[in-house]
Amino acid sequence: ALATVLDCWSPVDGAHQELDEISLLTAITVFILSTSPEVTAVPCLQNRCIEKFKAALESKDSVVQMKTCQLLHSIFQYPKPAISYPYIYSLASSIVEKLQEMDRRRPGDAAELQLCQEGIKLLEALVTVADEEHRAQLVACLLPILISFLLDENALGSATSVTRSLHDFALQTLMQIGPRYSSVFKNVMASSPALKARLEAAVKGNQESVRVDPSSKQAKNLGRNSSIQLKTSFL
Template structure:
């Protein structure tokens, strides 16, 4: 199953059904990590974390990627952001063992934060529609 999930990096899902199958496979791995003993957690995360990081898109490729690939990217990033705080020591060990994983994860997090800030700024930049004044003068002074 891990081999199938790792193969997704080379052959991205093309349909929503394929995406759902990959997501379910990741959830199975996450359950194994949570059910595993503390002493085996690093080895289990060593299977899960690199797989999730392999699903992250390069910040330049996100805009031109198909929607299914973007969804997989978002799913992987959300899971990585959730897993890190759950198992901080094991997560740091896995990320520390492979600097390229750390670099890729950091760039994805930065791109996600920049995208979130840009969306928030766009929402705030929309001018509020001013209502017409509700008080009208009935008398003309001219």
């Protein structure tokens, strides 16, 4: 049945292409997560599935890329390594490259913002499932990406809603990761004064936004938590 789905992969032109691609990827994911590994881990089928996900990650459509990240999140966290690891090994670098590309070309609309957020969540999932040997390396890869999305006090004042939302999301993620992997975080900060300075500037900007608009619940929480985490875990 999985081979049949793969054989039917023939996206059509126009508005239906996005729906067809996402629907087929969803069907493949259901097979991967619900069918015996004796079927889905067969190399020829597994390689074909991986190629479909890789192609979707390279799509020019942000929605297709975002949905692909969501589907891969489930596969990456699948408890049987024979299923999850080939996808992780084959596609993790594509996720990192996609996020690094977004650092150079910031998200311009809500769809690109959501794609970036889903990519970050996917990389977080990789950190969680990685063995101890590779976890520190993944955290050290994720931290600069997150910090690159932060805005300082001056940039926050003129930020669009999309870039501000990305800033808030990245800062919240950093506050969650910092205490969990404090030794890696401290090592990254110690080895890169530029990253440390950017993080400090972002936190200062957030605290300033609290001062300017203390009625903002989101700003208040971010400002308070940022200060606490910087004192106890980050620096």
